[in-house]
Amino acid sequence: MDIVYRFDPLQPLVHHQVRTNEQALERLSQGNCRFAELVERMHQINDGAQAPPPFIVPINPVKLGVPVLSGLEPAHAPFALVLGCADARVPIEHVFDCSANDLFVVRVAGNVLGLECLGSVDYAACNLNASLRSVIVLGHTGCGAVTAAVDIYNSPADFGDIAFSHAVRSLLDRIMLAVRGSARALNRHLGPQAQQMPEYREWLITTAVYMNAAVTAWDLQREVNAVTTQPLPVSFGVYDMGKMRVSSLPLLCRADVDATSAFAAAPSSSQDFVEIAERIASRLIGDRSSVRI
Numbered sequence: 001m002d003i004v005y006r007f008d009p010l011q012p013l014v015h016h017q018v019r020t021n022e023q024a025l026e027r028l029s030q031g032n033c034r035f036a037e038l039v040e041r042m043h044q045i046n047d048g049a050q051a052p053p054p055f056i057v058p059i060n061p062v063k064l065g066v067p068v069l070s071g072l073e074p075a076h077a078p079f080a081l082v083l084g085c086a087d088a089r090v091p092i093e094h095v096f097d098c099s100a101n102d103l104f105v106v107r108v109a110g111n112v113l114g115l116e117c118l119g120s121v122d123y124a125a126c127n128l129n130a131s132l133r134s135v136i137v138l139g140h141t142g143c144g145a146v147t148a149a150v151d152i153y154n155s156p157a158d159f160g161d162i163a164f165s166h167a168v169r170s171l172l173d174r175i176m177l178a179v180r181g182s183a184r185a186l187n188r189h190l191g192p193q194a195q196q197m198p199e200y201r202e203w204l205i206t207t208a209v210y211m212n213a214a215v216t217a218w219d220l221q222r223e224v225n226a227v228t229t230q231p232l233p234v235s236f237g238v239y240d241m242g243k244m245r246v247s248s249l250p251l252l253c254r255a256d257v258d259a260t261s262a263f264a265a266a267p268s269s270s271q272d273f274v275e276i277a278e279r280i281a282s283r284l285i286g287d288r289s290s291v292r293i
Helices: 021-046 115-127 144-154 160-164 166-190 200-227 254-259 270-285
Strands: 003-007 055-059 080-084 103-107 134-140 234-240 245-247
Touching: 021 134, 021 245, 080 115, 103 115, 115 200, 134 200, 144 166, 144 200, 160 166, 166 200, 166 270, 200 234, 200 270
Parallel strands: 003 055, 080 103, 080 134, 134 234
Antiparallel strands: 234 245
């Protein structure tokens, strides 16, 4: 299997200006599709498919972050701000197949919104508004912070040590709102015996991952509205590490990619949260025989 990164210093540099939130979301979605297709092609070859000709990935100076002219400092001009998790398995620029200077990335465990993150967000919203068109909260499946919050919710007596770590407790407390809302949604669907089901923990983790991204998006939209004079829409999505796709609803199989949008707008009311949780729970447990977490 050969994957060739081809660098042509004489290749014409084309700048695709992003003018609207819709264009920003479309560019991110298309980039994620390219990334997923590349990884899927590699998997097919590793699984024994006939090796095709070398796969060529074009690289230009702009994508690498190399200054076009010697001594020239490029203008800081990202088209999207992404608040993502610190998990090393989710390389955000790669996931969206974006170049250097395309994304202003803020990363923290659990993609929660603390004071330090707010400082970075406020800076970008106020000082990069000439180019910034969209704000994204990106969660991911298998999130360790969300998993820890779920396990504490299910068995609080087993996690006494966390109570003595202010930093960790503060982070997990921010996720607990999403966990509680997810548990209520699952209980409405499954009844009072929900916690006795063997799949319950995995369903709760998955639902909470999506709900946590939605909660942070709601919080982030309020913050952005408070510091900007022009609209800057906030959306959320979750990167499925097994399927390499970003989606606003759980993907039970790769065929679901075309059935749901990559991003959803930040909720704006308590009713929005209820409806989002219901959609996530319904998708996960609507057909138990097809659920693959």
